[in-house]
Amino acid sequence: MSRRTLCDRGQAARSLDVKVSVIVPTYRRTADLARCLAALDAQQRRADEVIVIARHDDYTTLDWLRTREANRPDTRIVLVRTPGVVAAYNLGIESASGDVLCFTDDDAAPHPDWVERIALAFENDASLGGLGGRDIVHERNGILQGQKPRVGLVRWYGRAIGNHHIGHGAAREVQVLKGVNMAFRREAIGTLRFDGRLRGTGAQVHCEMGFSLDVQRRGWTLIYDPSLLVEHFPAQRSDEDQRDTFNDTAFYNASFNLRLIMCEYLTPPGRWAFVAYSTLIGDRADPGFLRALSLAFESGGVALALRKWRVGLRAMRGAWQEAAR
Template identity: 30%
Template sequence: MKINVLINGGNRPRDMERLLKTLMAQNRMLDALFILIHPRDTETADLLKNIVGIAIPYTLICKDQSGPIVAMLKALDLMPCDVVAFTHDDAAPRPDWLGRIEKVFACMPEIVGVGGRDLPASSKFENTPYCDVVGRVTWYGKIIANQHLPCSGARKVDFLSGVNAAYRHDILMATGLNQRLQWQQDTVWYWELALGLALKKQGLKQWYDPDMVVEHFPGKLFSDQKDGYWSAATRKRAQNETYLLLKYLSMFGRFACMMYVLMVGSRDSYGLLQLMRYWPREGSLAFRKFLDALRGRYKGMQIWRFPDNLIRIQRIKE
């Protein structure tokens, strides 16, 4: 079984250096490495020469104005492998990461995707209570991730965390990635949710193993705003979320979903209850977040109304 690793880089050389060292320390060595780099990244190539050298083949793919999804498609198209493992440059997989991935795919042929815990570097999550629900989307559209929390055991899920996931390459090529998702510079929101729901719709199974751990050191994004609030991010997250939920939920579920997101919402996309909850603390900023979420919801509904355009992976020439 050949396993390639695909890294989404964000021009964070110290983070990339840590990641490359953890990959080279894997008990089960990867077969090839593909890295999506920012156009202004001038250090990753030197890091690869110094840390990876000629031990394994590697390929650098620049994320241009076409967006990160297109760069991912280019990388996937170049891979002669059985399994693709995804992670980010601000992550550090534990030494048994690739070994656990290989074991699941070898022992469970019905599984097309496997992932594990996205453990924040802060130790405060080590002693938190176990959660019962991981990687699920409710019938009314509530997205429950919880991949950063401990849980009682391995289980089937609806979607995986993009920082700690692996999929069978042939399934990725057959299913494709959704290019209607909005992105911002080096970040695309909900691509793993879109892929997970597309696989679930086909009746394919994904597996979550909490012992398959990737430690996460969330790094700074190029497009972060100085005031700590990123208006475009809120709109685009809400747009992607709304579009995907309307696309995959039942007719009754769509109605219930729209009521839920408008009345309740989430910490990333405020509804009325979230607006009232955060108003005493954030004041007018809470109202600004609420309006941005509404704009994103409206745009997501507009996109959903048009015929689906899930782009299947095709030969993409450089």
């Protein structure tokens, strides 16, 4: 089947043969969770089960969930005691019974055809290990705009390309899916789990990158289809990573995670090229020395730019030490 029509509902009868589980980690965001679960209730093809992973001490969310889900046999509440999305994802994998495991965030609302398109895609392509799509990001009183042809890639020297929120065109093979809108075949996952060594007590940035690369290394195909949509309303996080506010710990954690993944994924020449690239160049979010100087001249924040660079160096050292264990 053409990648262009991978998720086209007109190419096959409505699929009920594939059992679909949806996994939704949540923490202290009941209003966002209500919108997410309402969107899952409105699916044209309902999921066979929805698993909400909630923290054991998040009493407000648990009280709300238990009231709402009392008469909903297709929704289960699973309690996690370890902070961070990695533990929540892994508990979701272990708790789910579906042939296909879908992941979305509590601050997202999948479009009504989301589950059906995912089920059909996996049913129609036996080599498909993972499928993801675009998240339409609602931010700054609008929607983030843009169109990028390259999405979800890792260059041989470690440059990571995201752009899942502004990808366009036909469905295409990628290397990395995004947690807010991704699904994996149970058979492709097997015993694989999200990496518990990754740092952070909440989002644990880049965790889906490592997982996606591991699935691909097992010989499965990953597809990004920009017509597979969720609405994404980035909500405030309840950890050290507050998105647009700089925090040394959050920056170190994200840098450490990226560097650990690259240390273990890239070829030996690629690793050394990554050390040079990330130390000297990097990107706007995680700048090397030269980019840090460039950003400092743009914004006037010399101290902050160089502070990010120094934290990145510490993260590189920590990641290499972790990878060597």
